[in-house]
Amino acid sequence: MIAESFSVEKGDYLRAGEASTKMKNMLKKLGIGGSVLRRISVAAYEVEMNLVIHSLGGTLSIDLDGDYIWLVSEDIGPGIPDIESAMREGYSTADEIAQGMGFGAGMGIPNMKRNADVFEIESEPNKGTKIKMGFLMGGGKSE
Amino acid sequence: MKVNELSKLINAKNLHDIGLENEVKSGYTCDLLSWVMARGNEGCAWVTVQTHMNVVAVASLKEMACIILPDDITMEEAPLNKAKEEGVAVLSSPLSAYSICAKMAKAGLPSC
Ligand SMILES: Nc1ncnc2c1ncn2[C@@H]1O[C@H](COP(=O)(O)OP(=O)(O)OP(=O)(O)O)[C@@H](O)[C@H]1O
Numbered sequence A: 001m002i003a004e005s006f007s008v009e010k011g012d013y014l015r016a017g018e019a020s021t022k023m024k025n026m027l028k029k030l031g032i033g034g035s036v037l038r039r040i041s042v043a044a045y046e047v048e049m050n051l052v053i054h055s056l057g058g059t060l061s062i063d064l065d066g067d068y069i070w071l072v073s074e075d076i077g078p079g080i081p082d083i084e085s086a087m088r089e090g091y092s093t094a095d096e097i098a099q100g101m102g103f104g105a106g107m108g109i110p111n112m113k114r115n116a117d118v119f120e121i122e123s124e125p126n127k128g129t130k131i132k133m134g135f136l137m138g139g140g141k142s143e
Numbered sequence B: 001m002k003v004n005e006l007s008k009l010i011n012a013k014n015l016h017d018i019g020l021e022n023e024v025k026s027g028y029t030c031d032l033l034s035w036v037m038a039r040g041n042e043g044c045a046w047v048t049v050q051t052h053m054n055v056v057a058v059a060s061l062k063e064m065a066c067i068i069l070p071d072d073i074t075m076e077e078a079p080l081n082k083a084k085e086e087g088v089a090v091l092s093s094p095l096s097a098y099s100i101c102a103k104m105a106k107a108g109l110p111s112c
C-alpha cells in the first residue's frame, strides 16, 4: 500500500499541474504506464485544476491497493450546490481570469468521469467537495 | 515525422532544443485546456495561442510531441524551462494556426 498526498492551494495557477505531474512520475516509477497512466493523468489534472480554480484549497491523494489506483480530492469549500449541473459537459462557473487562461469549457468533471473506472462525488455547500476515483490497474477502460 | 522535420515544414523556431526527436503522430488545435485534455492524443502536435504554465502541464501529462505557437507568439522562460524538463518541444511559427494545421494535414498527419 503506497499513499501520498499533495496540498493544492486556491488560485495557485503557477504551481497548478505540479501535483498531477508528481503523481504521474511516482506511478511511472512503480511500473505503471500506457493507457491507465494517461487516464489517471487526465483525471488528476482536471481535479487538481478544479481545486485551484473553484475551491478554497484542498488535498489530492493517491493510494494503491491490490487492483485499483485510488485518486481522492478533498477540499474545504465552498461546495457544489448543484452536482447534476456540474457534471454536465459545458457547465462552468469559472471566472474571467480562469477563462482567459483557457479554463471553463465545463469539461473537467466529464473528463474525470470518462477516464475513471469508478467515480464518486459528494459535496455539501459551505463544507466541501470530495471526489473519489478508481482506476483498474489491469484491463480498465480504454482511452 | 519527427518534431524537427515538422518545425522546418512550418518555418518554426525551436524555443529550446529538447524533444526535437519526438515522433509526431497527429495534430490538434484548440485553446480550451480541458477540451484538449479530452481530445488530444499522445504524440500529438498541439497548436495553441496559450503560453502559460498549464499549457505545458497539459502537453506533458498527455505525452504530446510538441506545442506549436502560431503567429510568432513566444513563451516566457518559466514555462519554457518546464517544457524542457518534461521533454516537450516548443515551436514558434510565423504562420497562423490555420496555415500550420493545413500544412500538417497536407503532410499526412491525422487529427487527434
Ligand atoms: N472543487 C470544487 N469546488 C467547488 N466547485 C467546483 C469544484 N469542482 C468543480 N466545481 C464546479 O463544477 C463546475 C464544473 O466543473 P468542470 O471541471 O467540469 O468545469 P470547469 O472547471 O468550469 O471548466 P474546465 O474544467 O473545462 O476548465 C465548475 O465550473 C464549478 O462550478
Ligand SMILES: [Mg+2]
Residues within 6 Å of the ligand: A046, A049, A050, A104, A107, A108, A109, B034
Ligand atoms: Mg475543471
